[in-house]
Amino acid sequence: MELIATRHEFAKRFCRLELFKVLKDKQLVKFAHQAFEQARDREIRIITNIIEKGATRGELITADPEKVAALYMHAMIGLRLSLVSKDISEEISDEEFERVREWQVQLADIFINSLKK
Numbered sequence: 001m002e003l004i005a006t007r008h009e010f011a012k013r014f015c016r017l018e019l020f021k022v023l024k025d026k027q028l029v030k031f032a033h034q035a036f037e038q039a040r041d042r043e044i045r046i047i048t049n050i051i052e053k054g055a056t057r058g059e060l061i062t063a064d065p066e067k068v069a070a071l072y073m074h075a076m077i078g079l080r081l082s083l084v085s086k087d088i089s090e091e092i093s094d095e096e097f098e099r100v101r102e103w104q105v106q107l108a109d110i111f112i113n114s115l116k117k
Contacts, residue, residue, distance in 0.1 A: 040077075044069050051115070060115040072111050079103045 047069035054060035062068050080100050 044073050061117055
């Protein structure tokens with residue numbers, strides 16, 4: 001759950017810096033896309049490592065930790081995107097951030113419980 005809180009704070013600060021508005025600059029879009037892709041891949045590796053450690057200790061069951069981690073990461077991203085019904089450059093309210101954080105905590109609980117022995 002700590003990872004969710006950290007991601008939540010990062011996203012909140014990211015939006016407050018209005019970097020989404022900067023992304024309308026075509027030259028920066030390619031750089032931003034690469035940075036986001038690298039961050040997503042790094043997070044999937046972190047989550048894979050957590051799942052592998054849980055499986056090694058006999059706390060979790062999964063045949064393919066990397067696929068489970070990728071699915072989990074994409075589901076988390078989808079929760080954030082499901083809230084965006086407006087232009088991405090518009091500011092997201094504190095209430096919307098909190099709603100997504102709550103959804104992410106619920107999803108994490110479901111994922112973890114489904115992998116437990």
